[in-house]
Amino acid sequence: QVQLAESGGGLVQAGDSLRLSCAASGRTFSDYWMGWFRQAPGKEREFVATINWSGSSITYGDSVKGRFTISRDNAQNTGYLQMNSLLPEDTAVYYCAARSGIYTASRPRDFRYWGQGTQVTVSS
Numbered sequence: 452q453v454q455l456a457e458s459g460g461g462l463v464q465a466g467d468s469l470r471l472s473c474a475a476s477g478r479t480f481s482d483y484w485m486g487w488f489r490q491a492p493g494k495e496r497e498f499v500a501t502i503n504w505s506g507s508s509i510t511y512g513d514s515v516k517g518r519f520t521i522s523r524d525n526a527q528n529t530g531y532l533q534m535n536s537l538l539p540e541d542t543a544v545y546y547c548a549a550r551s552g553i554y555t556a557s558r559p560r561d562f563r564y565w566g567q568g569t570q571v572t573v574s575s
Contacts, residue, residue, distance in 0.1 A: 453477040453564050455547045460569030467537050467573070473530040473547030473566060481525040484550050486562055487532045489543035489571075498557040499545070500532065510555050514540075537573045544568040 459471040473485065486501035498512045500521035509521055520533040530547060548562035556562070 453480065453483060453549050455549060455564055455566035457545060457547045457566045457569040460545060460571045462572045462574065463537055465537060465539055465573055465575050468533070468535045469537060469571060471532040471534070471545055471547075471569060471571070473532075475528045475530070475549065480523075480528040480530075480549075482551060483564075484552060484555070484562075485521075485523055485530040486548045486550070486557070487521060487530075488546045488548060488559055488562075489541075490546070490568075491543040494543075496546070496559045497543070498559075501555055501557060502530070503555070508555055510557060512557070534571070537571075539573050539575045541571060542573050543571060545571050 454476045456474045481504045487499040490496040500511045502509050502521045518536045523530040546568045547566040549564040550562040
């Protein structure tokens with residue numbers, strides 16, 4: 452199995468940028484798809500983005516397209532989420548997740564491994 456740990460969250464103002472990191476340990480990181488999800492208080496967990504092992508397949512949620520960029524560095528066993536033009540509605544706990552498989556997926560239940568989450572708060 453793989454263990455995941457997010458970092459990089461914090462309090463920023465609307466329009467600012469933030470980069471989240473997801474450090475993986477355990478099994479070979481490049482064996483897995485990586486995904487980012489977020490959950491705001493009282494809301495369901497929302498798909499943000501996912502990337503395959505090589506970076507050749509990337510999918511974004513509609514609410515972050517054009518503002519967020521997912522990437523990974525398999526040599527460093529680390530994934531990233533670059534968040535630009537942040538909005539107050541981006542405020543949430545952000546989770547890194549991993550799954551094995553051939554095809555892309557965007558449902559939380561498709562991902563087996565999860566980090567503990569990192570809080571992102573965007574003030575207006």
